Amino acid sequence: MAPSVKEDPASTTTADLREAQQQRILAAAMTCFARSGFHKASMQDICAEAGMSAGNLYRYFRSKEAIIAAIAEADRVRNAEIFEVLERTDDPVRGLCALARAFLREMHGREAPALCTEIIAEALRNPEIRAMFERNINEAHAACAKALRRGIEQGTVDPGIDVDVTVRLLMAMGDGIIAHRPMADFMTDDRIDAVLDTLLERFLRPGAPPTPPPISE
Missing domain, CATH: 1.10.10.60 (Homeodomain-like)
Incomplete structure (x- = not known):
């Protein structure tokens, strides 16, 4: 509130x-x-x-649509402030860790999980709602992709990753964490931080384990 x-x-x-x-x-x-x-x-x-x-x-x-549009714009402003973390961090991987912490803390509230899942579900059904929030999603994607490409250039991020797919997987994981936290009391900030740090370090750094071959059916 x-x-x-x-x-x-x-x-x-x-x-x-x-x-x-x-x-x-x-x-x-x-x-x-x-x-x-x-x-x-x-x-x-x-x-x-x-x-x-x-x-x-x-x-x-x-109208109600005008209110939803205002919520989307407020989210956009908030996201822009969070993405400044990436710009201020020399190491993009550590920047993404810090961004994830800031975002998950911002979205850890009584209403955030339900509202987050409602936005995703409604965006899939309603083109108007999708248009309101799609710019936010695209700007978030662009900021994270830029950071990863900067990391590849400076040698701190694995050059073999598919940057665009990686960004969307990380964004989807963030949304999933928001949705699952109310159903898992053990998902505290400190435990999430520790696992996210390990996951991003092992996934994004050069010299990470090679990608396994596809599972044959």
Whole structure:
């Protein structure tokens, strides 16, 4: 849930108040979408969760689709901040480890797992929802692929990997961890960090074990 906002009448601007109201609505919407899904959650549900009238809510968002688009854009801004970790790290493998930690901590909450899986499922069914989040996915892919290619050039990443497939496998693994954590109490931050470090080091470094041949049927 979004943090409470304490307003100082002497310093708060109209823009600040509008931003606070929008964040209040988005927090309420994410709660409703995580609880009921995009289809079943109604604007009335969001109004009730936000504690405001329909007329007030529609001053900020004209439709449920506009709210979903705003959530996608907020995710994009948050992701851009996390991807700065890669840019600041000389070693891309360690950068990816740090990025994974930041992302999983950001997404470790009461609503995040349900909302994450709902976005993926709805994107497969609904082209409009897919278009809203596809830019985020493509930007995440580009940032990680750039880091891996930089690592290959500097000799810290195995040049034999398929960069694009590797990136999507890592992204899918991250989504899977988010979805599974509520069903596995032992998936604590420290244990996940240790396993992810080992996995990425063994998978991405030069001199990793050779790829085994395909299993014959």
